Structures are given as C-alpha cells and as structure tokens.
Amino acid sequence: xxxxxxxxxxxxxxxxxxxxxxxxxxxxxxxxxxxxxxxxxxxxxxxxxxxxxxxxxxxxxxxxxxxxxxxxxxxxxxxxxxxxxxxxxxxxxxxxxxxxxxxxxxxxxxxxxxxxxxxxxxxxxxxxxxxxxxxxxxxxxxxxxxxxxxxxxxxxxxxxxxxxxxxxxxxxxxxxxxxxxxxxxxxxxxxxxxxxxxxxxxxxxxxxxxxxxxxxxxxxxxxxxxxxxxxxxxxxxxxxxxxxxx
Amino acid sequence: xxxxxxxxxxxxxxxxxxxxxxxxxxxxxxxxxxxxxxxxxxxxxxxxxxxxxxxxxxxxxxxxxxxxxxxxxxxxxxxxxxxxxxxxxxxxxxxxxxxxxxxxxxxxxxxxxxxxxxxxxxxxxxxxxxxxxxxxxxxxxxxxxxxxxxxxxxxxxxxxxxxxxxxxxxxxxxxxxxxxxxxxxxxxxxxxxxxxxxxxxxxxxxxxxxxxxxxxxxxxxxxxxxxxxxxxxxxxxxxxxxxxxx
Numbered sequence: 248x249x250x251x252x253x254x255x256x257x258x259x260x261x262x263x264x265x266x267x268x269x270x271x272x273x274x275x276x277x278x279x280x281x282x283x284x285x286x287x288x289x290x291x292x293x294x295x296x297x298x299x300x301x302x303x304x305x306x307x308x309x310x311x312x313x314x315x316x317x318x319x320x321x322x323x324x325x326x327x328x329x330x331x332x333x334x335x336x337x338x339x340x341x342x343x344x345x346x347x348x349x350x351x352x353x354x355x356x357x358x359x360x361x362x363x364x365x366x367x368x369x370x371x372x373x374x375x376x377x378x379x380x381x382x383x384x385x386x387x388x389x390x391x392x393x394x395x396x397x398x399x400x401x402x403x404x405x406x407x408x409x410x411x412x413x414x415x416x417x418x419x420x421x422x423x424x425x426x427x428x429x430x431x432x433x434x435x436x437x438x439x440x441x442x443x444x445x446x447x448x449x450x451x452x453x454x455x456x457x458x459x460x461x462x463x464x465x466x467x468x469x470x471x472x473x474x475x476x477x478x479x480x481x482x483x484x485x486x487x488x489x490x491x492x493x
Numbered sequence: 494x495x496x497x498x499x500x501x502x503x504x505x506x507x508x509x510x511x512x513x514x515x516x517x518x519x520x521x522x523x524x525x526x527x528x529x530x531x532x533x534x535x536x537x538x539x540x541x542x543x544x545x546x547x548x549x550x551x552x553x554x555x556x557x558x559x560x561x562x563x564x565x566x567x568x569x570x571x572x573x574x575x576x577x578x579x580x581x582x583x584x585x586x587x588x589x590x591x592x593x594x595x596x597x598x599x600x601x602x603x604x605x606x607x608x609x610x611x612x613x614x615x616x617x618x619x620x621x622x623x624x625x626x627x628x629x630x631x632x633x634x635x636x637x638x639x640x641x642x643x644x645x646x647x648x649x650x651x652x653x654x655x656x657x658x659x660x661x662x663x664x665x666x667x668x669x670x671x672x673x674x675x676x677x678x679x680x681x682x683x684x685x686x687x688x689x690x691x692x693x694x695x696x697x698x699x700x701x702x703x704x705x706x707x708x709x710x711x712x713x714x715x716x717x718x719x720x721x722x723x724x725x726x727x728x729x730x731x732x733x734x735x736x737x738x739x
Contacts, residue, residue: 327613370502370503
C-alpha cells in the first residue's frame, strides 16, 4: 500500500460539494470513481476541507491509499484521464508517509472570496464571482475585518448544520483588497466552521455598502447568535486556495 | 436621433461570432434584439471588430442610432436588463457625435490571447484559455514575435475567407509574457486580417515548443502562403480587449 497526497483544482458548480452524497454528484465521488477505473480498487479520498455545493478549489489537498504499484506521475495521469469531462484536475501527486493525513496533519487552510463590484451582469465570470452592484468601500471592509481576527466564538458566522465541537476558532488573517472592479477577501486559519468564510464575507459586504458600521460587525460577533448575521455570501465566489502542512 | 457608443463585454462561447447570422445566434443579434425590446426600433449595431465564433470581448466598442429619447444610463440599464440571460453586458454607454463610427473612426485595436501551459485538463478556465501541455519558452516566443512587428504581407496568417482588400498590415505590438502557468500574448494594430491573431499565436506556440526556430517563423512570413502556417490557435483563448479612438 502506498499513500499518495493529491493537489486538486475543481469547478464546484456542478457538484453537491466535496463530500460523497447519495443524492447527487460530488467531487470526492468523481475522484474515487476515476481511481477505481485506474486501479480497480475501492478507495476513500480524504481531503483537507469539505467544501459546500458550488464552492471551487484552486489547491485542495487530499490523500488516498493505493495497493496497485504505480508511480505518482502515472497515477495522476491516469486519474486525470478518467476524470474527463469532469471539471476536476489533479495538479500534483506525490508519495507520502503512511501517517500523513490530508485533514489531521493540516496546520492551516486558506480561502479566497472574489467579488465583482459592478452594476452590469456577469458574462465571462458567471459562476466564478459574487456580483455586488453598489460601490463597496474595500478599505472600510479591510479595517472592519480586523475585528474578526484572533480567537473568538464565531457562532454568528456558523451554519446551523455545522458539526464542529466548538464555535471557538482562531482566525489568523482576514484581508480585503480592491483590484480594479474586483474586491478580494483572503481568509486563513487552522480551520473554519461550516459557512464561516461566506458568513464573514456577507457581513463585510454590509460594511462595504455602508449598511453596517465596524461597530455593527463587533456587535454581531459579540451576539454569538446566528440571527445577528447580515447575509451569507453565495458559494460561487469562494475558492479553497491552499492547505498547509508541517 | 441620438448616436450612442457602447462598450461591451461578452463570452463568445455560445455565439457564431459578433456578426448577425441567419443560421445561429450572434452577439450583434442579441444586442439588437435587446434594443428592440427597449425602444421598439429596428437598429443596426456597428462594432469596431467582427469577432469569430467562440472569441470573447472585454471591451468591444460599437455604436447604434436610437430615436427614442433616453439618457445613455437608462438605455444601458434597459439593454442590460433585456440581454439577460445572455452572457453579454454593456459596461459603458455614452452619447457621441453623429459622425462617430465604431469601425471607421477606430485608430487602434488590441487583442489578448491566453494560454494555460500545463498538462492537467481545464476546470475553472474551460472555454477561457488554450491549454498547451508541454513547456512553452515564453522568452523565445516574445523574441520571435518581434519578426512580425511592422508592415508585412500577412497572407500566411490570413484566413482564406478573409475579405480584406489587401494582406498588407502594420502590426504595432506583439508581446509575449509568462504569468505563472499562463502565457499571455498581446497584439495591437490599426486593424487585423481575419484569423491573424490566432494564426500568429499558433506559430508562436510552435516556437515556444521548440518545433520552430525564429528563422522558421521568418520563412513562414516570407512565404506569404497560407499553407506555410504552423497552426491556427483555437478561438476560446482570444479576447478583444480594446478599441482606440482619436
């Protein structure tokens, strides 16, 4: 048996999310099927994060144990061939130690949320960004975002379906910057609650629009109550960018 | 009658090209239909360039004459509303003089061609770039590209269906740069022949792969013969970026 670490890019649009579901297509299911076609082995692919329906990945990390003797390059090429026409690609594959675990060995996760701030409808970026029409003050968003950095009870920013044992998380970084008509939010932490990034972005947009002040964001955090949320940003603007390992 | 200049962004994927066709959808046809729904007027929308099927635009310029009294902002908003769900958006609309002509007043056109240089299949950029698997030497491509800059007979790089009176064109700029795994080709000229940018990119890729030397590119240009072409790059990597006016 050899354990392989995979780096995966995918368009989350057509999937119910990363995790296998019995009622619709999943990224995990598509990759496990491609591995089955490659090796004849039923496997479980473990990922660093379980993204929601519609959420994309630029560099998801995962691992899988394979019995058949294949080099990492041949395995990657075969999985990619069998993945077509799925919008999922293995960008990198390498052998790792048997105790390396994509989820439990991970010491950091980074997401990016992309907003296109303009009135006109989406064309080339449809399904790739959240379009927000009125002008966003990205500087005000960045300043307010710093309220959320650090160790907090993030109950307000947590889906009611979240299975995490505790709502207390340490948010390492939350940066907002404007690039032309795009507003980009970068978030990094050891781990996130379910919907945490999208919920934080939804509240930062309320600040960017002038509907909320930084004090309103502070009050929403302090409330530790899901009903204090401004808005949950839609999934299509969210990208799992990278997982960090020791 | 008021003449309006439009700046248009579109995903060329679903269309036969810019120009109205009786056998399939066109960008021009979609915009003229949206204007008809707005004003009840049958109009002709003239553009700076007639892009091929599958070619995109970030900033196509066009003009249209409208009888109905509407401000440029109201006209733009109404056209955009009637364009949905077409992946076409009017980004800007302004009143211009009656003799301003999107095609004949234009003194410069700029295109960008986007290549993703990697082995793995496309996911998020499907339909947005040309994927080239083997490594491309972008520096060699840029150096060779300078052979094509200036006034030349571009017959080798011209579609047999091209309707231009002369194959002699002045190419102002042809720059190639690498941005991570992307290789970007920028082309600027007063005007281009049909398929000229895609044909130049196809030959530059032959250089980047080491299949052609710069001398081979020179020989292909000198041949002034379509059969000397290396390859016509596919449409989905090409973007009409901007049109310049005095």
